[in-house]
Amino acid sequence: ALTDNTIIVVLGASGDLAKKKTFPALFGLYKAGYLPRGVRIVGYARTKMDKDEYHKRQVSYIKIKDDDTKAQEQLKEFTDASTYVAGSYEDGAAFDELTKHLEEIEETYKGGQVNRVFYFALPPSVFIPVSKNLKEHCYAKDGDNRIIVEKPFGKDLQSCRELISSIRQYWHEDETYRIDHYLGKEMVKNLLVLRFANIALSSAWDKNSISNVQITFKEPFGTEGRGGYFDEFGIIRDILQNHLLQVLTIIAMERPVSFAAEDIRDEKVRVLRAISPIEKKDTLLGQYVGANGKPGYRDDDSVPPQSNCPTFAATTLYINNPRWEGVPFILKAGKALNEAKVEVRIQYKDVTQGIFKDISRDELVVRIQPKESIYLKLNMKTPGLQMRAFPTEMDLTYQRRFEATNIPEAYESLIRDVMRGDHSNFVREDELDHAWKIFTPILHWIEGKDGQRPTPVSYPYGSRGPKELEKFVADRGYKRTTAE
Numbered sequence: 001a002l003t004d005n006t007i008i009v010v011l012g013a014s015g016d017l018a019k020k021k022t023f024p025a026l027f028g029l030y031k032a033g034y035l036p037r038g039v040r041i042v043g044y045a046r047t048k049m050d051k052d053e054y055h056k057r058q059v060s061y062i063k064i065k066d067d068d069t070k071a072q073e074q075l076k077e078f079t080d081a082s083t084y085v086a087g088s089y090e091d092g093a094a095f096d097e098l099t100k101h102l103e104e105i106e107e108t109y110k111g112g113q114v115n116r117v118f119y120f121a122l123p124p125s126v127f128i129p130v131s132k133n134l135k136e137h138c139y140a141k142d143g144d145n146r147i148i149v150e151k152p153f154g155k156d157l158q159s160c161r162e163l164i165s166s167i168r169q170y171w172h173e174d175e176t177y178r179i180d181h182y183l184g185k186e187m188v189k190n191l192l193v194l195r196f197a198n199i200a201l202s203s204a205w206d207k208n209s210i211s212n213v214q215i216t217f218k219e220p221f222g223t224e225g226r227g228g229y230f231d232e233f234g235i236i237r238d239i240l241q242n243h244l245l246q247v248l249t250i251i252a253m254e255r256p257v258s259f260a261a262e263d264i265r266d267e268k269v270r271v272l273r274a275i276s277p278i279e280k281k282d283t284l285l286g287q288y289v290g291a292n293g294k295p296g297y298r299d300d301d302s303v304p305p306q307s308n309c310p311t312f313a314a315t316t317l318y319i320n321n322p323r324w325e326g327v328p329f330i331l332k333a334g335k336a337l338n339e340a341k342v343e344v345r346i347q348y349k350d351v352t353q354g355i356f357k358d359i360s361r362d363e364l365v366v367r368i369q370p371k372e373s374i375y376l377k378l379n380m381k382t383p384g385l386q387m388r389a390f391p392t393e394m395d396l397t398y399q400r401r402f403e404a405t406n407i408p409e410a411y412e413s414l415i416r417d418v419m420r421g422d423h424s425n426f427v428r429e430d431e432l433d434h435a436w437k438i439f440t441p442i443l444h445w446i447e448g449k450d451g452q453r454p455t456p457v458s459y460p461y462g463s464r465g466p467k468e469l470e471k472f473v474a475d476r477g478y479k480r481t482t483a484e
């Protein structure tokens with residue numbers, strides 16, 4: 001773990017990610033005493049601002065209750081420990097200024113090792129120059145250095161490899177923490193315990209018992225304001241290739257030898273290597289159109305009016321190993337749908353017919369968000385004199401089960417891991433490589449590299465998605481249960 005004298009530099013301190021995630025998470029950790037004791041937080045971005053203006057902004061990013069005087073005091077301490085330097089991302093001399101500032105802070109530390117953590121809350125276009133400038137101008141000689149980077153890690157296999165090898169010239173894999181924030185979510189972390197600490201589940205965790213697995217991401221809003229970024233990337237790169245695929249690997253992996261980072265990541269890579277590239281026939285693409293007073297995707301000013309970019313996608317992946325052969329893993333994600341929900345739905349096979357006819361399949365559902373919960377759909381005897389079965393649920397809703405527990409934010413959990421030097425919940429280079437291999441062929445097809453671009457089917461803003469979806473999942477073995 002990092003020693004007390006640690007400076008966290010947030011690059012891109014005036015951007016959206018810093019505002020929504022990085023600063024609130026840093027403050028959350030600070031408040032709970034999880035940052036190194038002498039921590040100082042330095043913002044860096046292009047915008048020129050004085051200290052007061054910067055602190056005012058920082059405070060506006062953090063929500064605390066009016067009557068929480070303790071948190072108010074802590075916020076004051078947090079801003080007192082925060083400073084800001086303005087400068088360009090490309091210009092080495094600007095980074096010398098940053099270093100000067102870091103050295104001034106370091107002089108106030110009373111000896112001992114001094115560490116520098118660099119958080120990239122930056123657009124991908126500056127990842128490479130910033131990696132280079134940090135290494136050449138800001139690298140701590142007598143302490144630990146760490147960089148935290150976040151997707152997009154390229155746009156396909158080749159661009160990802162180029163990006164990785166450029167950054168590798170300056171930063172070692174051990175110093176690099178690649179965030180996929182889904183790995184910091186409480187329910188995603190719980191999957192390892194759920195799977196490997198329960199023989200009741202683990203003994204029926206394979207193709208003999210499981211018919212199909214769906215991993216679903218639904219968001220009730222469109223690209224509002226992010227159309228420019230989104231249109232270049234699309235829903236597959238935004239959600240499926242990273243967040244949902246990470247969840248899939250944890251659902252499908254073999255038991256790691258230990259909880260050590262490399263043991264876990266080795267098993268995840270093994271799963272990824274066993275997945276063939278997704279085929280066109282296993283892909284359903286959608287794009288939302290205006291409905292109920294809400295604008296369609298193409299109505300967004302930052303989106304080209306003829307854009308074919310998918311805002312919804314369902315894809316089917318197959319894992320070619322003895323445990324999972326033939327079991328469809330359906331990943332689906334969409335913007336502008338009817339609700340906010342992320343869940344894993346594991347559907348078991350039918351029981352042998354005979355004494356029972358037409359009873360529902362069992363399902364294990366892990367709701368990642370909102371309202372974290374796990375429930376198991378089972379058949380029970382209808383109370384009464386008749387011998388009839390009906391589907392019901394064993395329900396483990398977190399709010400009910402763990403009243404006083406505060407579920408940490410994903411970014412809090414991950415930044416804390418960086419401080420502790422734990423890589424288990426970060427994406428290793430080879431994971432990325434294999435993830436891109438699975439998705440690159442369909443991404444190229446969607447972008448017209450094989451000729452005609454496919455046209456996504458349309459679905460109304462606020463709906464459950466394209467009407468074709470029901471058949472898509474049914475064709476892959478999913479049977480609707482009666483208790484939904």
Ligand code: BG6
Nearest residue numbers: 151181219238239243342369410
């Ligand atoms: C981000 C995507 O990675 O994840 C966004 O770029 C998406 O488009 C977000 O909204 C969802 O994160 P969460 O934590 O709200 O599920």
